[in-house]
Amino acid sequence: xxxxxxxxxxxxxxxxxxxxxxxxxxxxxxxxxxxxxxxxxxxxxxxxxxxxxxxxxxxxxxxxxxxxxxxxxxxxxxxxxxxxxxxxxxxxxxxxxxxxxxxxxxxxxxxxxxxxxxxxxxxxxxxxxxxxxxxxxxxxxxxxxxxxxxxxxxxxxxxxxxxxxxxxxxxxxxxxxxxxxxxxxxxxxxxxxxxxxxxxxxxxxxxxxxxxxxxxxxxxxxxxxxxxx
Amino acid sequence: xxxxxxxxxxxxxxxxxxxxxxxxxxxxxxxxxxxxxxxxxxxxxxxxxxxxxxxxxxxxxxxxxxxxxxxxxxxxxxxxxxxxxxxxxxxxxxxxxxxxxxxxxxxxxxxxxxxxxxxxxxxxxx
Amino acid sequence: xxxxxxxxxxxxxxxxxxxxxxxxxxxxxxxxxxxxxxxxxxxxxxxxxxxxxxxxxxxxxxxxxxxxxxxxxxxxxxxxxxxxxxxxxxxxxxxxxxxxxxxxxxxxxxxxxxxxxxxxxxxxxxxxxxxxxxxxxxxxxxxxxxxxxxxxxxxxxxxxxxxxxxxxxxxxxxxxxxxxxxxxxxxxxxxxxxxxxxxxxxxxxxxxxxxxxxxxxxxxxxxxxxxxxxxxxxxxxxxxxxxxxxxxxxxxxxxxxxxxxxxxxxxxxxxxxxxx
Numbered sequence: 001x002x003x004x005x006x007x008x009x010x011x012x013x014x015x016x017x018x019x020x021x022x023x024x025x026x027x028x029x030x031x032x033x034x035x036x037x038x039x040x041x042x043x044x045x046x047x048x049x050x051x052x053x054x055x056x057x058x059x060x061x062x063x064x065x066x067x068x069x070x071x072x073x074x075x076x077x078x079x080x081x082x083x084x085x086x087x088x089x090x091x092x093x094x095x096x097x098x099x100x101x102x103x104x105x106x107x108x109x110x111x112x113x114x115x116x117x118x119x120x121x122x123x124x125x126x127x128x129x130x131x132x133x134x135x136x137x138x139x140x141x142x143x144x145x146x147x148x149x150x151x152x153x154x155x156x157x158x159x160x161x162x163x164x165x166x167x168x169x170x171x172x173x174x175x176x177x178x179x180x181x182x183x184x185x186x187x188x189x190x191x192x193x194x195x196x197x198x199x200x201x202x203x204x205x206x207x208x209x210x211x212x213x214x215x216x217x218x219x220x221x222x223x224x225x226x227x228x229x
Numbered sequence: 230x231x232x233x234x235x236x237x238x239x240x241x242x243x244x245x246x247x248x249x250x251x252x253x254x255x256x257x258x259x260x261x262x263x264x265x266x267x268x269x270x271x272x273x274x275x276x277x278x279x280x281x282x283x284x285x286x287x288x289x290x291x292x293x294x295x296x297x298x299x300x301x302x303x304x305x306x307x308x309x310x311x312x313x314x315x316x317x318x319x320x321x322x323x324x325x326x327x328x329x330x331x332x333x334x335x336x337x338x339x340x341x342x343x344x345x346x347x348x349x350x351x352x353x354x355x
Numbered sequence: 356x357x358x359x360x361x362x363x364x365x366x367x368x369x370x371x372x373x374x375x376x377x378x379x380x381x382x383x384x385x386x387x388x389x390x391x392x393x394x395x396x397x398x399x400x401x402x403x404x405x406x407x408x409x410x411x412x413x414x415x416x417x418x419x420x421x422x423x424x425x426x427x428x429x430x431x432x433x434x435x436x437x438x439x440x441x442x443x444x445x446x447x448x449x450x451x452x453x454x455x456x457x458x459x460x461x462x463x464x465x466x467x468x469x470x471x472x473x474x475x476x477x478x479x480x481x482x483x484x485x486x487x488x489x490x491x492x493x494x495x496x497x498x499x500x501x502x503x504x505x506x507x508x509x510x511x512x513x514x515x516x517x518x519x520x521x522x523x524x525x526x527x528x529x530x531x532x533x534x535x536x537x538x539x540x541x542x543x544x545x546x547x548x549x550x551x552x553x554x555x556x557x558x559x560x561x562x563x564x565x566x567x568x569x570x571x572x573x574x575x576x577x578x579x580x581x582x583x584x585x586x587x588x589x590x591x592x593x594x595x596x597x598x599x600x601x602x603x604x605x606x607x608x609x610x611x612x613x614x615x616x617x618x619x620x621x622x623x624x625x626x627x628x629x630x631x
Contacts, residue, residue, distance in 0.1 A: 165271060168267075168276070172277075189234055190276050217237060
């Protein structure tokens, strides 16, 4: 379980996150929802210790973030973070070189599924293919948790469909996934849990099937309730 | 397989409903193997947990059964199959009647309409 | 440890193209300068001895013999100056390219399942190796160039130098070519320490951004003052309290202290304060 407890974050004098608490379970897809600039990416950065926090605590299976947790949690940022001059195979070799938990079989499977050519340079890839390589580099790690920042934004519809397929496959199954989005429509049926963020706080966190069952409301209905006041 | 989900009903119940319709229409036959929960999740682009829950619900309603490690199959139990059909028919008639009543049609008018349409549809088929 | 070595290798590879270009540039320019000098010397000598009938001895005493040292002019030293400048700039680039490149690679580096200080140490090691590499190249190049003079100019018209003798001719650049192990350790030890201080200052800037420029500058000055404290005291006190050997050990101690402080602070910054 990823536990974020009372996370507080300031940029200079501006408080971006006031008091953020939520958990993300293994085997579930947790979606952080909020408008742009609400601090979704900052939360993921904080989980990976990529930005200093002013308060609160983050635990991965009860453990504080350290070099060990990087073999447990993978972060897939919204843009690829490999050097542009690298070929896909170089990027893969780089990952395999540093991570014990790199799973080459899975990487090959995804290369195949996405139809990517390992000889291609990252700089020359289309937006959609760049997103796919980015996803591959994270998902081929045998980690328990995966954080994804806006995996569906800014890519063509076919790439989007392929990425959606990944979400319903064994590549995701049994892992804990945290994804951020500002557009929920495409993935409403994919997620288990929604965390609605606004004003640096968690306004509401709920299991989406439960809300449909008990209140007959969609995620968008809940968002309307929270954001249109 | 393709389902247009609505966002307000639990997805797992919509999946169950879809299976019932398929069974009633004879698209899924008694004893036929159904996809694994992972395949189903992939086909329908839904969360594997939801697919799992749908299958659990169908097992509880005895719509499907699993023997050992083999894939789940559609039930051969006639009484369950009949009940599914009855449930769907009852639901459909219920919806139909409700909408007829809401525009104040009498039973006779409705029956006439139904008869005409039923015959036309039959002719169109042959 | 393994990931540290991998990172060193990775950092060197990233710079390799430019580095090889630098090395090639140095070889080509220096060799060309030596050849041009040797040929113009030979032409002058030929003119003087055959056309103007000046005796060889008179020519040699007036004009001096040819040697590699004669060729080590400003043009000869230009590639060295350029190498120094490029490596100095690269000390900054080695960090900033990870933040400002097209794809922010610093994410990748910071998320590696390894101690983050390894990234810092690997970058410093890479710079250090690159400096040593270029210095070694020059040390190989000088005897080769000297040999070239020998091949081009007859023995009667030239004076041969030992490697030490050649290096004397470098003047201020001599600092790059220490003649004893002790000198080597002192010069390159101080150099490495400076790289650590600079890297820590850069990290301070990366953590605190605008304010960080000021903090980083302050840290840089502060670290230097600590290291140079005995010398500063010397200037103001006008008397030498310490024997040279004592001075050496005090400096050594202070050097280790400043280096440890830089590494320790960087360790803290990379783990707790870094921003992508």
